[in-house]
Amino acid sequence: MHGTYGAGPFGRGLAWATALYLLLPILIVVPVALTDQRYLSLPKDGISLRHFETVLTSPEWLGSIWQSFTIAIAASALSVVAGTLCAIGCWRVSRRSTDIVRVLMLLPLIIPSIVYAIGLYRYFGPLGLLDRFLGVVIAHGVTGIPYVVITVSTALATFDPRLEQAARGMGASLFQTLRWVILPRIMPGIFSGAIFAFIHSWDELVMVLFIASRDVFTLPRRIWDGINENLDPAMAAVAVLLIVFTLSLLLADRALRRRSEAG
Amino acid sequence: MSAAGRTSAGWWLLILPALLLVLVFYIAPILQVLAISVSEPEPGFANYERLWTSEGVQRVILTTLRICTITTALALLLGYAIAYAITLASPRARGWWMLAVLVPLWISVLVRAFAWVTLLRRQGLVNNMLMQWGLISEPLALVWNEFGILVGMVHYMVPFAVLPMLSTMREIDPRLLAAARGLGASRGQVFRSIFLPLSTPGVIAAGVLVFIFSLGFYITPAILGGGKTLMAAEWISLQILDLIRWGLGTMLATVLVLAILVTLIVFSRVVDLRRMFGTGG
Numbered sequence: 001m002h003g004t005y006g007a008g009p010f011g012r013g014l015a016w017a018t019a020l021y022l023l024l025p026i027l028i029v030v031p032v033a034l035t036d037q038r039y040l041s042l043p044k045d046g047i048s049l050r051h052f053e054t055v056l057t058s059p060e061w062l063g064s065i066w067q068s069f070t071i072a073i074a075a076s077a078l079s080v081v082a083g084t085l086c087a088i089g090c091w092r093v094s095r096r097s098t099d100i101v102r103v104l105m106l107l108p109l110i111i112p113s114i115v116y117a118i119g120l121y122r123y124f125g126p127l128g129l130l131d132r133f134l135g136v137v138i139a140h141g142v143t144g145i146p147y148v149v150i151t152v153s154t155a156l157a158t159f160d161p162r163l164e165q166a167a168r169g170m171g172a173s174l175f176q177t178l179r180w181v182i183l184p185r186i187m188p189g190i191f192s193g194a195i196f197a198f199i200h201s202w203d204e205l206v207m208v209l210f211i212a213s214r215d216v217f218t219l220p221r222r223i224w225d226g227i228n229e230n231l232d233p234a235m236a237a238v239a240v241l242l243i244v245f246t247l248s249l250l251l252a253d254r255a256l257r258r259r260s261e262a263g
Numbered sequence: 264m265s266a267a268g269r270t271s272a273g274w275w276l277l278i279l280p281a282l283l284l285v286l287v288f289y290i291a292p293i294l295q296v297l298a299i300s301v302s303e304p305e306p307g308f309a310n311y312e313r314l315w316t317s318e319g320v321q322r323v324i325l326t327t328l329r330i331c332t333i334t335t336a337l338a339l340l341l342g343y344a345i346a347y348a349i350t351l352a353s354p355r356a357r358g359w360w361m362l363a364v365l366v367p368l369w370i371s372v373l374v375r376a377f378a379w380v381t382l383l384r385r386q387g388l389v390n391n392m393l394m395q396w397g398l399i400s401e402p403l404a405l406v407w408n409e410f411g412i413l414v415g416m417v418h419y420m421v422p423f424a425v426l427p428m429l430s431t432m433r434e435i436d437p438r439l440l441a442a443a444r445g446l447g448a449s450r451g452q453v454f455r456s457i458f459l460p461l462s463t464p465g466v467i468a469a470g471v472l473v474f475i476f477s478l479g480f481y482i483t484p485a486i487l488g489g490g491k492t493l494m495a496a497e498w499i500s501l502q503i504l505d506l507i508r509w510g511l512g513t514m515l516a517t518v519l520v521l522a523i524l525v526t527l528i529v530f531s532r533v534v535d536l537r538r539m540f541g542t543g544g
Contacts, residue, residue, distance in 0.1 A: 005440035007351050008450050015348035018341040019363040022421060025378040026370055028388065032381055040381055042388065082281035089277035101278055104285050110523060111293065112479020114496040115516040118503050119292030122299070142288045145281055174273040203371040206481050209500070223373045227380065227486055236381065239374040246369055 033236035040231055051237040068219035071136050072201040078141030079197035083148025084190055088182060091156045108143040113206040121210040131213050139211060140201035147200060148193030155189025188260035195253045199246060300513035310514035327495040331477040334416045338473045339466060342424030350432040368422035376486040379415045380406060407489025415487040416477060423476060424469040431465025471530045475523045495519055
């Protein structure tokens with residue numbers, strides 16, 4: 001076998017062990033959610049869907065799911081519009097003068113959300129945005145911008161700037177160039193950004209713990225309370241629903257990218 | 264010239280909404296945190312003196328640094344193994360390995376913490392199994408302590424460690440490795456004298472990324488630590504929500520931000536931020 005180079009038994013073993021460590025704990029919630037017992041355990045005498053039924057017929061869980069969903073839709077719309085325009089602007093204006101803008105846009109990924117959350121807690125008070133739908137949408141929307149800026153910038157990197165110059169040279173306005181030349185070409189990047197911004201808002205807990213209390217009670221907040229107060233199999237059912245939902249979003253993203261690469 | 268100037272202004276106009284949003288609703292609240300740390304309960308640096316005088320503050324900082332260092336080391340080791348396997352795998356196997364990295368990355372951190380609680384608590388699946396097999400007679404304390412925090416944090420951080428290392432390893436020319444093998448080097452020698460040195464920049468980038476993410480981590484340590492082992496983020500939240508000590512809470516928050524920014528600046532030569540975050544897509 002001279003001439004090729006593969007991982008040795010130790011390297012391969014450690015990689016496999018790590019993969020199992022990453023995936024198994026996530027998979028374990030599936031049998032736990034299907035348990036026929038009243039407490040967190042593996043199924044004993046057979047599987048049962050009653051914990052899913054508990055969740056899907058509970059007005060509290062459904063209310064939180066709906067709230068999280070509408071917040072995530074509104075927040076990702078905000079991130080997508082602001083982030084896409086910003087990425088296009090930064091791409092066309094010279095690199096050096098937009099460096100500071102790029103750094104600012106990445107900050108939400110670097111600064112811990114706890115710092116932002118306590119800042120918002122004070123900042124939103126006087127503005128009347130605490131425990132409001134709009135407040136959470138703004139917080140999630142602003143912190144979702146980096147995901148869109150990254151995916152759209154990646155899409156723009158493969159875009160030939162001469163196309164844009166040609167359109168402008170033939171008399172297209174800025175808006176027309178955007179609408180008919182640039183946007184259609186970077187749509188896959190925008191979709192990816194939208195999906196990531198959506199997941200970001202949908203899963204976000206730390207900010208919500210500080211800026212929302214009673215009227216806005218998102219799904220992560222309800223899960224948090226559940227983990228801290230009563231660990232029952234209904235929590236596992238919620239976890240399974242969330243895993244399925246996240247996976248289908250990721251698969252949708254993958255499929256969209258495949259199609260755009262093929263087409 | 265003036266037409267070009269107008270065009271440029273048009274492009275700047277596109278940047279404006281995001282810039283305003285970030286300045287007004289992101290930068291301003293964070294600057295306010297910094298301001299509160301030197302103005303409450305009274306103006307001055309009294310809050311920062313606690314860094315030298317208060318044992319409680321020092322304990323939190325030491326705990327945070329200890330847990331972050333161990334997490335970073337373990338995440339790098341495990342992440343390296345995965346990135347190494349992906350780099351050397353066949354294209355088809357590569358897709359499956361990537362899935363093993365990306366799926367956990369996007370699954371809710373709450374779901375993952377919940378899964379670990381299910382597995383590790385006293386009556387959890389791991390303890391039950393070990394007792395059934397007769398390996399232990401008393402349940403082990405696997406969660407609601409520092410061990411639990413480490414298990415959960417490393418689990419969260421491994422994918423973040425893999426991505427920067429992977430992008431560096433992919434640039435290593437496989438012919439180099441094959442040539443060394445062909446010239447009679449053992450697998451261990453090839454790894455030590457070619458692969459490892461060439462992948463070191465990726466390891467450093469991954470280490471910086473994992474370390475700064477760990478510093479401000481809140482949810483996993485709060486759930487798996489059970490309130491006994493306090494890390495910086497949970498301590499800040501405690502100061503503000505329960506003890507209403509804004510000065511102290513914002514002081515540690517400021518220290519946290521400064522520590523992260525300084526780490527990034529020190530390593531900015533090795534770590535290209537944009538590239539680091541770009542690899543996820």
